Each structure stands twice: as structure tokens, then as C-alpha cells.
Amino acid sequence: MAITKTIDQYFDDLRETRVWRSIFRSGTGSSTLKRALAIQQNVFLHLFSTKVRTRLLSFSATWYLGTLTLGTFFILIATGIPLMLYYHPSAPQAYADTKDLQFVVSSGMFLRNLHRWSAHCMVFLVFAHMFKVFYRGAYRTPREFNWVIGVILLLMTLLLSYTGYLLPWDQLAYWAITVGSNIASAVPLMGNKIHFLLLGGNAVNANALLRFYVLHCMILPLAAMFFVAIHFWRIRKDGGLYSHSSEPAILRAKALTAETTAEEAQ
């Protein structure tokens, strides 16, 4: 027996402590059971399956597009919260705050850059994810409704990006939102009402800025998290990541062929 402990053993000791055990329900150990419990007994991780088909871990199976989309979402939250600390959603103060972020706030420029490029990246990844899922045929039964939730999440991502676009309150933001919101006026019968509701006025103004701020920082992120949770949970409930050759119908057909061949051989 070695007298010195390995780092792993120190970690094991830590995980045996009463405090650790009181926080994490799964306990210690690296048996298959304990590893399954680590997923199952955690409020966040239990959204995922305890096991995944090894084949679907390969890059070509999913290109990790869903995972990467979640990654951009994390980055956007992590950069968005500090940005909120330096920002007043009022015109024209919002523009001065953005200028301050660029030139006064320490690392403000970096935060804003990272937030903006990650937002563009997320929109792109959501589209890419959707097309990849489509071409794999992963919307098939019983995953129909998860596809619908995916479409809702696509629209939410677009709205999140669009509402954030106005916040710097510069010419680019102002006219992009003007062009976009004018489309709402084209809705038959109630177009102007929708336009007014969206902007809190007949044109993009300080009310619109406040509305977009509340939507961007509060309502839409919460709603997105809600739907993301359902989206992940449904992957598990619907039988894990889609794989064409593991579909019940395909398996049945395969078993049938195998049976026929066996009978013919007799």
C-alpha cells in the first residue's frame, strides 16, 4: 500500500464529507450506477439521458450544433449581465453608455464585442442546427413536438437578437429596428395596433427602447430558458438523440429480414 495519496483519492475524500453529501444526492464512486445517479439526481442534468449511443458522439452525427448553440447562450448570459450593469435603457443615455463601454469601462469593448459576435453566432448556429436536424430526419415520431419547440426557439433567438439590436441606440440600431418594425404595420386589419404595441408609440422612440430592453434582458431570456429545458427533456423522453438505424421500424424490418434469411437457410 502506498502511503501517499493520489489527487483522485483526495477528491474521493472530499466527496465523502458530510457537507458534500448534503449538497449532491448522488454520492461518491465511479461505478456505472453512481455515474447514472450523477445525471439522474441532479436537477439540471436530469434533463439529459444517463446514457448516449456511442455512435452519436462522433462529430459527423450532429456536428455538435445543439451543444454549441447552448454554448453561445451561456456566453451571452455571462457577457450580458455585466453589460447591464453599465447600461441605462433611456434615450439618449443608452448611446452614451455604449460609448462608455467602448472607451471608458475596463474591458467594456471586449464584453460588447463578445456579446455581439456571440449573438450573431447563435442565430447562425440555430439555423444550422435546424437544417442538420431536418436532413437527418430527426423530426420523426415521437419527436414531432420537440421539432415544434425547436421552431419556437428559432423565433425566440431571432427576437432576442432583434431586440438587442436596438439597445446601443445608434443610427445602425435605430434604422434597422425602424425597417423591421414597419413590417408589423403590414399585417392586415391590426397591423398598426401591433406596431404601436411593439414600440409603445408610432415610431421608434424612448418607449420602444425600454420595451426592447425589458424583452431582451428579462422576458425573452426567461422564456427561452423555459423552452430550452423542455427541448432537452424531450430529447431524453423521446428516446435520446435520433439515429435512423435505431428506429423501432428499422429494427423490426431488420429483425424480419434476419428471420426470413434464417428460415431460408434451414
Next chain:
Amino acid sequence: MADSKDFTAGIDSNAKKSPRRIVFITRRTSAQVKADTEDQIQTFPEVLFRAAVAIQVLAIALVWIALLFNAPLEGLADPSHTPTPAKAPWYFLGLQEMLHYFPPVVAGVLVPGLVVMALIVIPYFKVNIEAEGLFLKDRQRRLRIFYLIATALSVFLLFFKVYAALIPTLIMAGVMLLAAQSSPQSSSAFRRYLAARPLSYWVMTWFLFELVVLTAIGTFFRGPGWSWVWPWQGP
């Protein structure tokens, strides 16, 4: 083996008091228990680790981009001074390009509404679930319908001078015709691939093609007054 008594169902047995399930198994109709033999891996730690690495790589790439390129910031918002062109965010430029050709109620409401509806209903149509090659069954009738729709769409786009959407449509129609002339017995792998593509594949690919082309045109080829400019001409 269970005791033979377990299998007798007497006249005085009361199913409400002592429910029993009796299963008769014959050789031919035995329930098939298919063990999932596919190799599986524990989510913790293997899959979570991979996900973390993927997110790390993305984060590093984005940090580099954020360090190298600054987010745009123009002058203070000024309602009395309209820049030309006033462009929406890039992911809406396909829509804005359409607004150039069609009235807002068509390009801004009808088309995006139909696109969202079409996306939502994809998994609820049997034709999309079975996903058989479009021209493999009932070939003559389907070809006639295809000619009708492709011609009507092309004439419509030509009539409104929407060349930006017409050219991708014609290219897609050409590829679909090639698919119609192909079969699972074709000699080239590419044509076998085309022959097996279902309807949903063609519609979605056409949509993707149009989306990319229109967005690219709106982003790179539109200048003052939404006129055509080459990217190298500059603003």
C-alpha cells in the same frame, strides 16, 4: 419452473380478489424481446466532458474574434436623418430583399408566416415520415405536377422581375429533373442519391438555397436606395 398449480384458472377464482395474468406463449407468436445491442456510453462524465470541450473551443474562437474585431457603433440615433440604405440585421436581409419586389403584406407577413407554418407542420405529414424518393412511385403524374408548379413559380418570379429568386429556382428545378431521370439502379452514386430524395428534401433545400442567396444579396450587393452594388465598390 413455477408450480403447475399456478396455471390453473378454476371456476371459483375471483379476478377482483386475486388478479392473475396468464400468458399463453406459442412458438410462432412469441413476443420478441430485442435487446438494444448498440454500444452506449455514460453521459457522466464522457458526454458532458465532450460537450464542455466543444463549448470551450467555441468560446476560445469567439474570444479571439471579439479581441480582433470591434462591434460596429455609428452616430447617435437620429430620426430626422435616414441613412441609405437602412438595413435590418443580416438574418432579416433575405426578407428585406423580398420587400424590394413585393408589397409588405406579401413579403413581410404572408411569406414569413407561411414559412413558419410550413416548418411547424413538417413532422405531421406522413409523406415526410416515410420519405421515399419523389419520382420513384407514380412517376408520370408527379412529373406533371412538378412541371406545373415549377413553371408557375418561374413565370410568377419572372413577371415580378425577381431574378434573385428565379435563378436558384431554375437551378433547383434542373437538379430535380436530373433526379427524375435517375433511379436506384443508376450507375453513378450521385444520381442514386438524387433518386432517393423525398419531397420534403427538395422543398427544404430550395428554401435553404433561396434563404442563402437572398440574404447574401441583401448583405453584400445592396447599396444606396437598395440599388445593386458589387461588394468591392464600397459604400
